[in-house]
Amino acid sequence: MARLSLVQVTDHTYYIPSPTNVGIYVDGNSAVLIDSGSDKDAGRQIYRLLNEQGWELKMIVNTHSNADHIGGNAFLQQKTGCAVAATKYEAPFIESPFLEAAFVYGGYPYPELNSKFLVAKPSKVTDVIFSSGPIKGTSLEAVPLPGHFFEMIGIKTPDDIFFLADSLFPEKIIIKYHLFFLYDLEQHLQTLDKLETLEADLYIPGHGELLYSLERLIEINREKVKEIISFLADACRKKLTFDELLAETCLRYNISLNPTQHVLVSSTIRSYLAYLVSNGLVRYYFADGRMIWTDS
Numbered sequence: 405m406a407r408l409s410l411v412q413v414t415d416h417t418y419y420i421p422s423p424t425n426v427g428i429y430v431d432g433n434s435a436v437l438i439d440s441g442s443d444k445d446a447g448r449q450i451y452r453l454l455n456e457q458g459w460e461l462k463m464i465v466n467t468h469s470n471a472d473h474i475g476g477n478a479f480l481q482q483k484t485g486c487a488v489a490a491t492k493y494e495a496p497f498i499e500s501p502f503l504e505a506a507f508v509y510g511g512y513p514y515p516e517l518n519s520k521f522l523v524a525k526p527s528k529v530t531d532v533i534f535s536s537g538p539i540k541g542t543s544l545e546a547v548p549l550p551g552h553f554f555e556m557i558g559i560k561t562p563d564d565i566f567f568l569a570d571s572l573f574p575e576k577i578i579i580k581y582h583l584f585f586l587y588d589l590e591q592h593l594q595t596l597d598k599l600e601t602l603e604a605d606l607y608i609p610g611h612g613e614l615l616y617s618l619e620r621l622i623e624i625n626r627e628k629v630k631e632i633i634s635f636l637a638d639a640c641r642k643k644l645t646f647d648e649l650l651a652e653t654c655l656r657y658n659i660s661l662n663p664t665q666h667v668l669v670s671s672t673i674r675s676y677l678a679y680l681v682s683n684g685l686v687r688y689y690f691a692d693g694r695m696i697w698t699d700s
């Protein structure tokens with residue numbers, strides 16, 4: 405990983421631009437991190453940056469439990485004994501990260517899935533927090549942003565900076581990959597609506613660049629999700645098995661699979677199918693040992 409550096413945003417709020425952005429809220433010489441980067445190397449570099457400033461790491465607040473947001477937890481907690489805060493449904497994945505691979509695969513993961521992209525090093529969640537309201541022991545506020553993952557939160561600082569976690573993906577990623585990981589479509593769409601009402605001076609997404617306004621990016625994210633909903637509903641008219649639907653999706657969006665991509669894309673398509681069934685847009689039946697997806 406390239407050498408990371410610190411960017412000051414306001415008097416008290418900083419962030420570290422990296423493949424997964426890391427936020428820092430500083431009060432006196434005590435620092436609270438918002439996520440911890442994608443791996444041990446990120447953790448090591450964050451530790452260096454905190455030491456250079458003479459800041460003491462008090463707590464890591466994880467927005468959600470994906471490996472690329474909790475990757476530095478174990479190193480930092482071991483070095484500093486810091487607290488780790490997360491919501492009720494994210495906490496078990498942080499303490500037992502193999503659950504993430506088991507969840508996206510839907511069974512006991514085969515060896516290649518035990519990679520840093522899916523399975524971080526375990527760390528101890530010392531504070532299970534509510535997804536809404538003040539985060540105890542800090543001056544930060546949690547805002548529920550479910551959808552991308554079970555109980556993801558955004559974080560608002562007292563100086564009006566809003567950390568968006570993975571509720572909005574950057575335009576570049578959407579243009580390149582189209583399909584981004586989603587767990588609950590219904591909640592994700594509600595979260596996008598809610599983001600339209602959230603006021604802040606500056607927004608920092610989990611991935612990509614700082615934003616002064618969200619309007620355009622919300623629309624791009626929403627349109628892509630709606631496009632995929634129609635694409636899948638349309639594809640189901642051909643009466644396809646799940647694997648055939650996956651293949652159609654990969655062909656349509658030029659996705660090349662590897663073990664990690666395969667489980668992430670498959671899990672997301674399953675979530676889309678659940679949304680489509682719940683909204684009466686597709687249905688399924690079983691025939692000759694196959695589950696067939698069809699139009700309603």
Ligand SMILES: [Zn+2]
Pocket residue numbers: 468470473552553570
């Ligand atoms: Zn994520």
